[in-house]
Amino acid sequence: MRVAQGGATLVELVITIVIISVAIAGVVGAFSLIAGRSADPLNQTRAVQLAQLYMDEIISRKYDDATPPGGVPKYSGSCNIGPEGSEARSNFNDVDDYHGTSDSPPRDAEAILTGYPGFTVDVAVSCAGGDVGLSSSEAKRIDLIVTAPGSQVFAFSAYRANF
Known part of the structure; x- marks a missing residue:
């Protein structure tokens, strides 16, 4: 009596290899797509943090150069935009002095902010x-445009009222 041997034929092996190859190609393609976008959430978080830093600095300043300390009485002149003369960033004392500010790399009034390489902030x-x-x-509107590495653009706005 003859015993039948069990095994795989060459055709079955080739079909198995083709099926596994197609499956692996799909998985590798999905991983490469995910890996390419893994920096997006980090850049979004950093852009929000950077915008918050700038907004905090700007909004903490007086409404206008002629506004008295404490804001009382309320400034009643016209709305002026831009720094007075050749005022340096470290001397900005009112909201509109920041108009036209463009920082790359981002900085505060004193120094470059670490942790934001490749970011640009425009005010x-x-x-x-x-x-x-x-x-x-x-009221003055403050518009911040934060550009992250990879040319992702994030826009932020806030109002500063005269009070």
């Missing part, structure tokens, strides 16, 4: 009281 300040139901000279 624009405009008279925008009408946007919030006030007269034009009673």
